[in-house]
Amino acid sequence: MTDTLTPTSALTHLGWTDGDPHPATGTALARVVVHHGTRCEVLAAASDGTLTAHTADIAPTLPVTPVAGDWVELGPDGRVVTVAARRAILTRAGSAGQGRQVLAANIDTVLIVVPLAGGLNATMVERLSVMAWDSGAQPALVLSKSDTTHDGGARDAAAAELLSPGIPVLPVSVRTGEGLDTLRAHLGPGTTTVMLGPSGAGKTSLLNALEGTSEAVASTGRSGGRHTTTTRRLHLLASGGVLLDIPGIRSLEVAAGRSAVDDVFTDIAALAPYCRYTDCGHDGDLGCAVEEAARTGTLPAARLATWHKLQGEIAYRRRREDPAEMADTRRQWKAVSKQARRNRR
Numbered sequence: 001m002t003d004t005l006t007p008t009s010a011l012t013h014l015g016w017t018d019g020d021p022h023p024a025t026g027t028a029l030a031r032v033v034v035h036h037g038t039r040c041e042v043l044a045a046a047s048d049g050t051l052t053a054h055t056a057d058i059a060p061t062l063p064v065t066p067v068a069g070d071w072v073e074l075g076p077d078g079r080v081v082t083v084a085a086r087r088a089i090l091t092r093a094g095s096a097g098q099g100r101q102v103l104a105a106n107i108d109t110v111l112i113v114v115p116l117a118g119g120l121n122a123t124m125v126e127r128l129s130v131m132a133w134d135s136g137a138q139p140a141l142v143l144s145k146s147d148t149t150h151d152g153g154a155r156d157a158a159a160a161e162l163l164s165p166g167i168p169v170l171p172v173s174v175r176t177g178e179g180l181d182t183l184r185a186h187l188g189p190g191t192t193t194v195m196l197g198p199s200g201a202g203k204t205s206l207l208n209a210l211e212g213t214s215e216a217v218a219s220t221g222r223s224g225g226r227h228t229t230t231t232r233r234l235h236l237l238a239s240g241g242v243l244l245d246i247p248g249i250r251s252l253e254v255a256a257g258r259s260a261v262d263d264v265f266t267d268i269a270a271l272a273p274y275c276r277y278t279d280c281g282h283d284g285d286l287g288c289a290v291e292e293a294a295r296t297g298t299l300p301a302a303r304l305a306t307w308h309k310l311q312g313e314i315a316y317r318r319r320r321e322d323p324a325e326m327a328d329t330r331r332q333w334k335a336v337s338k339q340a341r342r343n344r345r
């Protein structure tokens with residue numbers, strides 16, 4: 001079998017699929033690795049099929065700022081002239097009044113990495129699952145360091161499946177190699193993945209265990225030298241997929257929406273219609289079916305506690321992002337404290 005790269009197969013190495021844009025004549029398709037200011041670092045497929053790293057200027061007429069993972073077209077002068085429509089995007093709350101900040105585009109899979117050493121942290125699984133669903137990409141839960149358990153993480157995996165329904169759960173260990181092949185199957189050609197997880201969860205170790213060909217990227221851009229930062233941030237995995245390692249995403253505080261919470265807390269969402277009031281806060285409200293379930297033990301109390309915490313955070317972030325709602329809350333508080341002062345008199 002010959003292994004010469006055509007431009008299309010070179011693009012496939014960058015995560016390109018048939019559903020992604022085809023390059024127009026006279027332009028070259030490239031993938032953004034990192035963006036800074038008026039420039040971005042991209043990987044482009046040359047006509048001989050090799051991948052090259054470039055630092056490309058952004059045309060001033062460009063209506064959107066390219067982010068990591070974007071597919072862009074480079075004009076004859078090497079500048080970024082178009083940004084293709086995005087599939088899933090990862091966002092986080094901007095600073096007050098700025099709305100959401102897009103961190104990465106065209107992500108297929110969010111790998112949630114939660115370590116098993118020291119026991120499964122249910123709250124961590126729930127929180128990270130909510131964040132991952134919110135991105136629009138498919139989450140997968142990696143239970144790392146499975147070698148630290150007696151049963152290869154089997155019991156914890158069963159527990160995690162109940163905590164985050166609809167998310168594949170993969171116990172893995174870089175020590176024993178358990179689960180690595182299953183994980184590779186999730187990271188095949190045409191897939192783009194990011195990892196999300198706390199510091200020390202084993203993300204770097206996992207990447208090293210998975211990584212195959214990232215150093216094979218021809219990194220002689222137009223300016224000559226090697227762009228090592230580029231190759232370190234977009235990993236071409238031996239399994240054929242792409243792993244974007246973007247600073248700020250690893251332990252990302254994604255601004256999750258309520259629907260993402262419902263995706264994870266399906267048990268609470270299923271009970272809610274039985275509450276007496278449709279807008280029940282499951283917090284001391286009369287005839288609350290959710291609290292009743294927590295009382296009788298049908299619903300773990302810790303799960304309801306996490307749910308309450310997430311609701312509080314979402315409401316807080318929404319107020320921060322929405323100045324009108326913020327002003328509304330302030331008015332309400334003013335009214336409340338006025339009333340309180342009156343009552344004291």
Ligand SMILES: Nc1nc2c(ncn2[C@@H]2O[C@H](COP(=O)(O)OP(=O)(O)OP(=O)(O)O)[C@@H](O)[C@H]2O)c(=O)[nH]1
Binds near residue numbers: 146173175200205206
């Ligand atoms: N027993 C065991 N230890 C592991 C495994 N994977 C990683 N570790 C250890 O866990 C520690 C942290 O691993 P890292 O890969 O650096 O974790 P990380 O998630 O990249 O951490 P940050 O870089 O801070 O985000 C290291 O001491 C690893 O040796 C595993 O499968 N089994």
Ligand SMILES: [Zn+2]
Binds near residue numbers: 272276280283287288
């Ligand atoms: Zn209720």
